[in-house]
Amino acid sequence: MTDQLWSSQRHRTAIGRVGLSAPARQAVIDLQLQPGMQLLDYGCGRGGDVRALQAMGLDVSGWDPVHHPDGELKPAEIVLLSYVLNVIEDPAERRQTLLDAWNTAKSTLVVSVRLRWERNQIKGTEYGDGILTSRNTFQHLFGASELRDYVQETTGVRCLSAAPGIVYAFKSDEARLGYLARQVTSEAGWLASQDTASAIAAIVDHFEQRGRLPSLEELPHPIIGLLGHLRTSELKRLAEQSADPLKVEEGAKRTTLDTLLFLAVELFHGRGPASSLPLPVQLDIRAFFPSYAEACKRADRLLFKLRDDAYVRRAMTGSVAGKFTATALYVHRRAVHRIPTVLRLYEQCASIAAGRPAEWSVVKLRHQGRGASWLDYPSFDTDPHPRLASSYSVDLQTLKSSFLSYADSANRPLLHRKHEFLAPDDPDVPKYQRLTDAEVRAGLYEEPHLIGNEEGWERALARCGRVLRGHRLARRPDS
Numbered sequence: 001m002t003d004q005l006w007s008s009q010r011h012r013t014a015i016g017r018v019g020l021s022a023p024a025r026q027a028v029i030d031l032q033l034q035p036g037m038q039l040l041d042y043g044c045g046r047g048g049d050v051r052a053l054q055a056m057g058l059d060v061s062g063w064d065p066v067h068h069p070d071g072e073l074k075p076a077e078i079v080l081l082s083y084v085l086n087v088i089e090d091p092a093e094r095r096q097t098l099l100d101a102w103n104t105a106k107s108t109l110v111v112s113v114r115l116r117w118e119r120n121q122i123k124g125t126e127y128g129d130g131i132l133t134s135r136n137t138f139q140h141l142f143g144a145s146e147l148r149d150y151v152q153e154t155t156g157v158r159c160l161s162a163a164p165g166i167v168y169a170f171k172s173d174e175a176r177l178g179y180l181a182r183q184v185t186s187e188a189g190w191l192a193s194q195d196t197a198s199a200i201a202a203i204v205d206h207f208e209q210r211g212r213l214p215s216l217e218e219l220p221h222p223i224i225g226l227l228g229h230l231r232t233s234e235l236k237r238l239a240e241q242s243a244d245p246l247k248v249e250e251g252a253k254r255t256t257l258d259t260l261l262f263l264a265v266e267l268f269h270g271r272g273p274a275s276s277l278p279l280p281v282q283l284d285i286r287a288f289f290p291s292y293a294e295a296c297k298r299a300d301r302l303l304f305k306l307r308d309d310a311y312v313r314r315a316m317t318g319s320v321a322g323k324f325t326a327t328a329l330y331v332h333r334r335a336v337h338r339i340p341t342v343l344r345l346y347e348q349c350a351s352i353a354a355g356r357p358a359e360w361s362v363v364k365l366r367h368q369g370r371g372a373s374w375l376d377y378p379s380f381d382t383d384p385h386p387r388l389a390s391s392y393s394v395d396l397q398t399l400k401s402s403f404l405s406y407a408d409s410a411n412r413p414l415l416h417r418k419h420e421f422l423a424p425d426d427p428d429v430p431k432y433q434r435l436t437d438a439e440v441r442a443g444l445y446e447e448p449h450l451i452g453n454e455e456g457w458e459r460a461l462a463r464c465g466r467v468l469r470g471h472r473l474a475r476r477p478d479s
């Protein structure tokens with residue numbers, strides 16, 4: 001294929017990259033890419049991702065019809081198709097390119113595209129189903145849910161949205177469910193072990209975290225090597241003697257809820273037989289439920305409750321973490337695992353519909369209607385009143401998503417009473433609470449409707465004769 005065959009100058013869309021692109025970075029984390037794994041970057045442009053991934057020890061090849069036509073185009077476990085589909089002006093060729101990339105993937109295809117909210121960054125005229133720029137390059141900007149439907153329909157498999165504009169298509173149910181289980185359930189990982197004592201400590205830790213002893217197939221190889229001489233009954237006795245029973249009980253509760261959450265989320269993808277589930281989930285079901293059928297029944301009930309307004313509101317008002325308002329519950333990222341399971345399910349459903357963005361600090365779950373927004377406050381920890389950088393929202397009734405950036409705004413929305421977004425036992429809560437108390441005493445919250453943005457807040461500070469020094473409120477020197 002040569003450039004002359006295309007009616008737009010597609011090759012001009014390839015930029016020189018320093019460091020990994022967003023989809024490659026996402027795939028490294030989500031798909032647990034390890035040195036030695038095979039990757040193909042299909043339509044690799046100038047090859048920035050290929051070089052960065054090679055530097056990480058991955059076995060990567062790249063191919064591009066213009067920039068690397070001699071690149072190796074051989075099947076690989078993971079195939080990246082990054083920002084290629086959006087530059088193809090011919091819809092039939094666009095679909096064929098997706099299919100060609102899918103056919104080279106042995107395990108997973110990672111598709112990323114530019115999204116509609118970038119429309120104002122692109123100047124040009126309408127052409128076909130996209131825009132033709134003055135440089136004669138073409139862009140078809142996708143809607144976030146349009147991308148998933150498109151990839152799903154073309155490949156014929158169920159896909160998952162990893163982030164806005166990034167979709168994973170898996171060749172096997174095993175790979176898809178393994179990924180889903182990692183996203184939904186809290187994976188504790190294994191403590192490092194160098195000798196028998198530390199290997200037993202790792203087993204005890206797993207027992208306390210998960211609420212059940214691990215099976216042999218779940219153990220990492222170094223631990224098997226260190227404990228292989230012990231009989232199972234002996235290992236069980238040792239672990240039970242050392243573990244804290246309260247922690248084990250807590251772990252069992254957490255795993256039970258995580259399993260329900262996983263099974264409820266999985267329903268969206270057509271639930272299969274128990275044997276299709278990742279092994280740890282199968283073992284959790286065996287340990288904490290009378291049967292797989294019963295676990296599924298309970299998960300379905302949970303999903304059903306998500307439609308019940310009164311139930312969702314009660315869950316929100318009863319949540320230990322998060323700020324409840326007239327329209328929604330707002331929860332900090334590090335407290336999401338502390339909200340009721342039905343609300344975690346709510347957030348997971350939204351994430352599956354539209355992809356959770358990589359950068360976010362607070363999630364907003366609406367109780368009037370169903371919709372979620374992930375809000376990014378980059379300096380939540382350091383700024384006493386963090387400023388909103390961007391918000392990505394999905395309406396669960398229409399599945400429409402939208403993105404708002406405040407990067408160029410001179411009057412950004414900001415947060416007050418930061419402690420309310422966290423769980424009460426978060427180590428930062430006392431510091432944030434002290435500041436809020438001081439602000440209330442100083443009269444700064446007397447007109448709450450006027451302090452939601454930077455300018456209003458500055459005026460309130462001036463009116464009350466106060467300045468902020470870190471998380472401390474002080475008198476203004478001139479007042």
Ligand SMILES: C[S@@+](CC[C@H](N)C(=O)[O-])C[C@H]1O[C@@H](n2cnc3c(N)ncnc32)[C@H](O)[C@@H]1O
Nearest residue numbers: 010011013014043044045065066082083084097
């Ligand atoms: C926006 S660039 C993206 C390059 C690279 N994937 C990245 O993310 O840096 C789009 C690339 O798609 C390539 N391309 C255009 N049509 C293609 C097709 N039918 N199959 C594969 N690649 C194609 C172009 O040559 C161009 O390098």
